[in-house]
Amino acid sequence: MKILVCIKQVPDTTEIKINPVTGTLIRDGVPSIMNPDDKGGLEVALRLKDEFGAEVTVITMGPPQADAILREAMAMGADRAILLTDRKFAGADTLATSNAIAGALRCLEWDLIVAGRQAIDGDTAQVGPQIAEHLDIPQISYVADVKFDGKKTFRVKKETEDGYQILEVESPCLFTVLASAVKPRYMSVGGIVDVFDREVEIWTADRISVEEEKLGLKGSPTKVKKAFAKGLKSAGEVHEIEPEEAVNLIISKLKEKFII
């Protein structure tokens, strides 16, 4: 089986502070990490590899520094890594991004594509589903668990707002995975020792067959109107009380605020 995992390098938003005067993000000195949902997706792929044997390829689009997350993925157990990097990709919104990645995926063989549900910097949850649409394959989003019959069929647990669904799908298909689905493994020490001797393939826009108008800023219909910081909520109250007492307290608070 060949599994393609789409990953993204993001600023560690838990480390980001907001400039109280301008309301903008202070990105200086914020470490870059592999997006948590993508790491969950990689773990799902690596577990399928452990159990059934598979070649796991990780792919990302980004600046040359995105090399770091590809190396991390290889030190965790990925077999091959591809970095889509070109000035022509710059300024891409989700559509231009998915066009570029889908273009790259058309040049590769795969039975399964795994992406994270959404990135913690943009929170759109659009790129994975768009890739599936471009490639015209079935997709299941919000995946919390994957079981494979060893042949062609996946049995997938998809989270919904009020529960979950169990769905069956045949390869080729695409999943977008939740970070909470699995605990990602650590890089192995031996993997780290080898990883800087391994190759990260650099693919530029010429390598993929996608029209230039569909890439980067040119291919991005999204226009950002305004960026602003969300207003901070006041600190909550913590009560350590018995459940029955808690119910009464919640009801009285909701009544107090005229919610019920």
Added chain:
Amino acid sequence: MNFELNKTQDLFRQMIREFAEKEVKPLAAEIDEQERFPIETVEKMGKLGIMGIPVPKQYGGAGGDNIMYSIAVEELSRVCATTGVIVSAHTSLCVAPILEHGTEEQKNKYVPKLASGEWIGAFGLTEPNAGTDASAQQTTAVADGDEWVLNGNKIFITNAGYAHVYVIFAMTDKSLGTKGISAFIVEKDTPGFTIGKKEMKLGIRGSATCELIFENCRIPKENLLGKIGGGFAIAMKTLDGGRIGIASQALGIAQGAMDETIKYTKERKQFGKSLSSFQNTQFQMADLYTKVEASRLLVRSAAFKKDKGIPYSADAAMCKLFAAETAMEVTTKAVQFHGGYGYTREYPVERMMRDAKITEIYEGTSEVQRMVISAKMFR
């Protein structure tokens, strides 16, 4: 001259820090309180290659260097000194001498299982009457046919009971003094070899420290490690490497106490302002930080020399001496900065202070380190 970690070492540092924070720190107080060996952590470390960092890949290791190994012990000890010493004693005192002095058969038999963490390693040199004077060995090994017969007692043996492989020193010819000491590999469950009393300790309470008892313990001839009479030299060389491990442990403890104190003194308010805004706090902490950083440079320098094959015996002694005394000072002051809270088990600094003390004692006391350093100066 380059004081930066290389890319591999830097990536490894990220990984081991995350592992320590997520897998080791949550258990630190509990294993101290219960005096429990964290076997589940050893299993996790084995799978990731942490039990065989500086071991070549051909023997099942991770193929890393001694700087990475030192970083591992430092980062683990930053949150839990018990876990740090388990890795240090295993790697430096058991895997290293077998790798350096073992035959190809011995290396193939023992190292892959040790490096993968399937087996844990230990080292038995200290005896009731042979502590700092390690040459006064009373344990004997007598050749008998195809076997060696061991008799005697070892004490204060780290990882005892959990270890599968023990590097043991014994007299093969008392008339020759230190030249009559030889090293052996003894496996657990060998008839005549039993684990004695477990010590109740001040610190590193999760680590297993026990007596080893040999009563007509018969081991195969091929379990001699190195040459007959070469044991004392193996022990001294092994301890040189071990000191880098213990210095890394001390460094980690000191850094951990420093990090806790910075956090606490920023949060704790007295007289209407945070403790960290008092110049007394700032100046004392500046001194401590300088010493921690100096310890780190000494440790890294010794590990670097070991990796490059440059003699490092005095460097190892200096880094252990300085890092251990720094750990004791930093942790003692960390408790003081925490005041009454620091004396309670609500905060980790009292544990760190108890853990720090052993680094001035084991694998050569601070006095022994001064002997090693001055011997080099005045030879």
